[in-house]
Amino acid sequence: MAELCVSVLLLLRSPMFTGLIEHVGVVVQARTVPKGRELRIDLGPLAEGLEAGESLAVDGVCLTAACVHGSQADFDVTATTLDTTTLGGFGPSRRVNLERPITLQDRLGGHLVAGHVDGLATLGRWSASGQGKIGFFHAPKSITDFMISKGSVALNGVSLTIAELQDSSFSIALIPQTLARTNLGELQPGQSVNVETDLIGKYIAKFIAANPAQPLTLETLKEHGFA
Secondary structure, three states: OHHHHHHHHHHHHOOOEOOOOOEEEEEEEEEEEOOEEEEEEEOHHHHOOOOOOOEEEEOOEEEEEEEEEOOEEEEEEEHHHHHHOOHHHOOOOOEEEEEOOOOOOOOOOOOOEOOOOOEEEEEEEEEEEOOEEEEEEEOOHHHHOOOOOOOEEEEOOEEEEEEEEEOOEEEEEEOHHHHHHOOHHHOOOOOEEEEEEOHHHHHHHHHHHHOOOOOOOHHHHHHOOOO
């Protein structure tokens, strides 16, 4: 019950997303400043009602709007974020996946995404799959250790299901709808994506590490609010 209460408080205190992309925006301007970078992004319809200080997921990274003018908004990106995400490589005309935070009244159509990137994965190759594609990615074991086959992962903010998993690689099947509504289909081999592993999985991993003597069973997970 305590873990369940913590999860609810997390939803209330921090912006959360579902990994369902609402719009693909375009970077209008990117410039380096002493403490990081400043990005100006054309948000299209997502700019309506957005105010300075509110959050938005940009390619899976939770950013705060510093200023909103028309359909465009400015975002400050810290050096830490630049070190752990792809945002440092953004330039004008870059297309980015955008999602507004969910409210407590919204349906959770994807999975819980915090907008806190765990690291990067690199596209190795594409393989055709009907009208869709299968992407084969390479990632550090520190990331794949928090993945499971058929589990959830967010790539550039998109909620996806892991098809196959190995120690330092995984594959993702992209349906035509995802290819049409996100920027993932534009990836070329060698390019990197922002990766956020499943939030619940990280909580369970932390629970196991803190309780090494307690066996992990379905009953244990239910007792602590994970199942």
